[in-house]
Amino acid sequence: MTTTVTGAKAPTGPEPSAPASARRRRRRSSGGLARYIVIRAVLILPTIFILVSLVFFLMRSTGDPITAALGGRLTPDQLAVRIHAAGYDRPLLVQYFEYLGQIFTGNFGTTLSDNQPVTEILTHxxxxxxxxxxxxxxxxxxVGIPxxxxxxxxxxxxRxxxxxxxxxxxxxxxxxxAGLLLKLIFSIWxxxxxxxxxxxxxSELQMELLPHKTGIYLIDAFQTGSMAVVGDVLQHAVLPAVALGLLTAGVFLRLVRTNVIGTLSTDYVDAARSRGVGEFRxxxxxxxxxxxxxxxxVIGLQIALLLGGAVLTxxxxxxxxxxxxxxxxxxxxxxxxxxxxxxxLAVIVAVTNFVVDIIAALIDPRVRY
Structure with a gap:
């Protein structure tokens, strides 16, 4: 006699093993990250294009560069010759597309006031x-995080x-x-x-003699092998770094405070607190x-803030x-x-935001989805 077990569910196939399930989760996660990186990379070019275009049209809205730079020093005939030679009397759209072509080839033009290649100024x-x-x-x-x-x-x-x-x-x-106040206190008083x-x-003379200068004074100071030069470079960097860094430190302070307080009210923190874990821990x-x-x-946004504040600093x-x-x-x-x-500066900000977004996606998988 056969016995039938009622209510039992017949097996439909082998259960997926735990390693196989974990592999599928890893593949989905890596696929989401790759898709996120591709999307963020594709968005870099439109961002740079929009910023460069805005700068071009805002600058040209005040007139041609030759008249703006040399209008008070040349006669009208001389200005007309210079404007024609530089091509600034052509239609604005023609100038715009020519400027975009130069930008993509790495040619930023030549300065009007001292006739230097802009690329050399940027690299120097x-x-x-x-x-x-x-x-x-x-x-x-x-300053901000602690x-x-x-x-x-x-x-x-x-407190x-x-x-x-x-x-x-x-x-x-x-x-x-802030910079003037720091100079008054630490440099004058x-x-x-x-x-x-x-x-x-x-120190600058010693770094000028280096065969392979980087332009970054701290690296060049270490290349000289003199700790006196390194100390001198760091001393000169203290006040500008503090004046500009405090601007961002205020943002970090408030952001860390808000998020720590929010985390302290979560369930897993309440569970740890119920086990007797101290508040400081x-x-x-x-x-x-x-x-x-x-x-x-938000580091990407703060880089833009730092670069903007660098002008005044x-x-x-x-x-x-x-x-x-x-x-x-x-x-x-x-x-x-x-x-x-x-x-x-627009390129630096766009690339920095891209790198920061990728780091955030690696740390927090929720960013990718």
Whole structure:
């Protein structure tokens, strides 16, 4: 006699093994990441195209570059000859497409005020601006992230309120005013840090003798083998980096505070708290890392803020980078030089945002979907 077991479900096939399921999840995850990277890479070119186009038409809305730069120094006939020779009397769209063609071939033109190739200016002074932005970002991390955690730990208390006011002051204070104040305190009153420049004359002379200069003074200082030169370069970088870095530190402080407080109210943190884990350990171990993900996602925007603030910072501290030169060419109304510099800054911002987006996707898989 056969016995029939009622309610039992007949097997329909072998259950997928755990390793096979894990492999499928990994393939889906890697496919999502690859698709995300491709989409972000494709969006770089339209972003740069729009920024470069806006700069071109905004500059030309005030007239041709020859008249803007040399209008008070040449006669009308001389101006007409120069304008025709440069091709600025042609239709605007013809000039625009020719300019785009030059940009894509790496030719940014020649400055009108001192007849220098814009590409040489970009390569010579661009490293100084990137070096200052790097120093400033380090200052922003050192100041903003720890203070944001402290504010979250003492939330809704006196220290939290003081740190929030500090963050607002950092963000709201004009960078040139912060620079002048730092120079007054540390260079004039205390006389402990240099007042301007990227390095002293003696250090610059030693770096000029190097066979393979990078233009990044800290790297070149290490190449000299002299710790005195390295120390001199770092001393000159302190005040500009702090003046510009505090601008971003205020953003990081408030962002870290908000996200740490939000993480502290999640279920898994409540479970850890119920097991007797102390509040400081909760902030340091459980809420710290999730709070860093938004920081990474906004770094790209902060790079744009740092590059914009570099114009005023470099002018205040005579830090000879793109910002310093941009202010010089703006005063000379040299639109060719200004267009080239702004186009390079647009490329830097777009590429930085792309890299930051990829890092954020690697850290947090939710970004990819």
């Amino acid at each position: 002074y661009g490293s100084a601006t990137l070096e200052l932005a790097f120093y400033s970002l380090i200052v922003a991390f050192i 203070l944001g955690m402290v504010a979250a730990y003492f939330r809704d208390r006196g 939290d309120a003081a740190l929030r006011v500090f963050a607002i002051l950092c963000y709201a204070t004009p960078v040139f005013f 205390l006389d402990v840090l240099p007042v301007a420049g990227r390095a002293s004359t003696g 909760l902030v340091r171990k459980h809420a710290y890392r999730p709070a860093l993900i938004p920081i990474i996602t 470099e002018t205040t501290f005579e830090w000879k980078g793109l910002g310093f030169e941009l202010a010089h060419y703006l005063q000379a109304r040299d639109f060719v030089a200004v267009q080239g510099m702004v186009a390079l």
